[in-house]
Amino acid sequence: xxNVEQSPQSLHVQEGDSTNFTCSFPSSNFYALHWxxxxxxxxxxxxxxxxxxxxxxxxxxxxxxxxxxxxxSYLYIKGSQPEDSATYLCALARNSGGSNYKLTxxxxxxxxxxx
Amino acid sequence: xAGVSQSPSNKVTEKGKDVELRCDPISGHTALxxxxxxxxxxLEFLIYFQGNSAPDKSGLPSDRFSAERTGGxxxxxxxxxxxxxxxxxxxxxxxxxxxGYTFGSGTRLTVV
Numbered sequence: 001x002x003n004v005e006q007s008p009q010s011l012h013v014q015e016g017d018s019t020n021f022t023c024s025f026p027s028s029n030f031y032a033l034h035w036x037x038x039x040x041x042x043x044x045x046x047x048x049x050x051x052x053x054x055x056x057x058x059x060x061x062x063x064x065x066x067x068x069x070x071x072x073s074y075l076y077i078k079g080s081q082p083e084d085s086a087t088y089l090c091a092l093a094r095n096s097g098g099s100n101y102k103l104t105x106x107x108x109x110x111x112x113x114x115x
Numbered sequence: 116x117a118g119v120s121q122s123p124s125n126k127v128t129e130k131g132k133d134v135e136l137r138c139d140p141i142s143g144h145t146a147l148x149x150x151x152x153x154x155x156x157x158l159e160f161l162i163y164f165q166g167n168s169a170p171d172k173s174g175l176p177s178d179r180f181s182a183e184r185t186g187g188x189x190x191x192x193x194x195x196x197x198x199x200x201x202x203x204x205x206x207x208x209x210x211x212x213x214x215g216y217t218f219g220s221g222t223r224l225t226v227v
Binding site: 004034036041042043044045046049089091099101102103104105106107108 | 146
């Protein structure tokens with residue numbers, strides 16, 4: 001069983017706070033790590049696709065880092081806003097039998113930003 | 116179309132009935148995927164299409180589940196003789212090979 005773990009499960013922060021959460025995964029046969037944001041009643045929105053160890057990507061106030069050797073990725077949100085409230089999902093793609101298209105998702109971190 | 120479209124957005128069905136869920140992917144996206152999220156669980160892979168063929172059906176939970184894709188475009192996921200454990204949000208996604216997914220907004224299926 002391939003376990004992609006996300007922590008914390010949920011998080012409440014005040015507007016303006018910076019926050020971060022973790023995705024951990026098996027490091028063997030690593031191909032890519034995806035981050036998505038999923039707001040209620042909407043489509044999951046792609047944030048980042050990360051492939052290289054040590055990679056750091058940024059999109060506005062959101063950034064992510066990747067460590068493929070130890071099997072973790074961090075997502076950071078600087079100066080949280082109420083509109084950042086959503087479930088943040090990470091998903092692992094592995095090189096295993098040619099199935100690098102298949103994503104294994106964590107259960108997500110539910111972020112609530114209070115005004 | 117501009118995005119991945121799924122229908123219906125919500126479906127309530129009685130136990131034992133068949134249901135069909137539809138996915139209209141982004142035009143030109145060769146890869147199409149079905150996932151589902153049951154209560155308290157992560158997104159679970161169901162099936163992958165490359166064009167009209169399904170090289171990976173390993174996630175379909177039972178033989179009550181089937182899917183097809185026609186014309187390299189629209190896909191339907193059919194669940195026969197629905198059970199309460201089939202209740203979930205069913206998400207479709209499409210991609211160009213090797214790219215990230217673009218998801219639809221899902222079909223929330225409730226079996227009563």
